[in-house]
Amino acid sequence: MTETLAQRLGAVLKPLLGFALLLLVWEYGAPLAGIPPYVLPLPSAIGQRFAETFSVQMHGLAMTAFTTLAGLALALVVGVLLALLIIYVPVLGSIVTPLLAAFNSIPKIAIAPLFVIWFGLGYESKVLLAFLLALFPIFVNSVTGLGEIEADLIDLSTLAGGSKWRIFTKVRLMNAVPYITDAVKVAFPLALVGSIVGEFIGGNSGIGHLILSGQFNLDTPLVFATLLSITLFTTLGIGAVSLFENAFLTWRPSQRKR
Template sequence: MGPDAAPSQAAEWASAIAWPLASFAVLLLAWEWLVPLAGVPEYILPVPSAFFERLWTDRALIFQHTLVTANEIVLGFLMAAVISIPLGYIIVSVRLLEKAVYPVIVFFQLVPKIAIAPLFVVWFGFGLFPKVLLTFLLCFFPTLVASMTGFRALDERVLYLTRSMGATPWQTFRKVRVPAALNYIFSGLKVSAVFAATGAIVGEFVGANSGLGYLLLRGTSFLDMPLIFACLVALSVVGILFSYLVDGLEVLLMPWQRKS
């Protein structure tokens, strides 16, 4: 890496952050000025200054509910990753399981998760578990399919080569199969990261006494539009941070894809 690599990389990171911030600033300024000019009342569409002020004045309450939703997102996502990635490898490795188990998984995936969310409340109550379970179900299938695709993508001739060189099955799995599949796995994880927030919020909509979904419903009941938009901003921040965490984990586990 040359002496100019670090400044160049810093400039690239600054550019990646500055352009989205500039776009959001332009959007918010246009929103702030055009909504009053159009005569849209605040109970229909509040201006950004109104809900950012509410975000600040109620920061303790919103932060408390944000932590609940973030906890549901992380737990459901991690559960899906821990179960679906090894299961994807097992299904690909055992052809009989692929024929017998995968169609059953696809069948259950076709059942709308929003439709069965009320059942989780009936079965498991209003606590943390039904929200985590719904988040898990939404994240499970994309990660599973991506994992299966990744583990299938390895050329069989590479496996013949590793066996001929005396590599053990564990060495082949750790040094060859997993690195070859990581690109596909992280593609699935990025999709699942988007679904995770949806699962948590839907679970809170169905039945909860805490979380951003609960706070959104409370704001809707009183037509408190600044509170609703403040919760949406908090939820967006959680989603963005979680997405960056997945991206950071990808860079950490796949150093060979870093730009020189």
């Protein structure tokens, strides 16, 4: 147990030490290299600006978080339902999958102005952009998790007297949950990007609007401070998914090794 604790502490301390070293090099190396503060502000200046604008950033981040999580939740529901549709009606797979793949290849920033025209400057356009960016990875992983089950396992469950619903909930869905949680880790930052892009194109609030404000005012430390807020929010979101895995997916081989 002591060895495991030491390994976990080492896994945490090593990245922190590396990050601290990077900040030191940045803090003292940038002035020596002659880089102007308006191009690359020092970490101390960014930290100070972060503290000065903390309440404003949290207010903007709360709005961005709402559209991000709403779009992610919508993508989770629609992605899993589409995957189920393909699993149980295989003929639709040759239609739905190429359409989603083709639509996913379109740069979302290109259609963001259309969403602003169609749905206005409110939450709707941001939620839809977050939904579109998060949908494809959730759909693909859901199809894999729900579909790639050994036939012998299904047959054994049927012979054991399991109903179709029980086999679905206890076998097929449980097999898919790790795939879905992995997809959420990828889709969460993408949904956040979608929300921020929507705020760039047509928004008067949110963390994206704050980034534009810092850009227009040549307030580079503010831009970096907002990027710090976004990074912390993304880390917390992915960390929450990891906590869910540790708590409810203890049967997963990758969780047993920890």
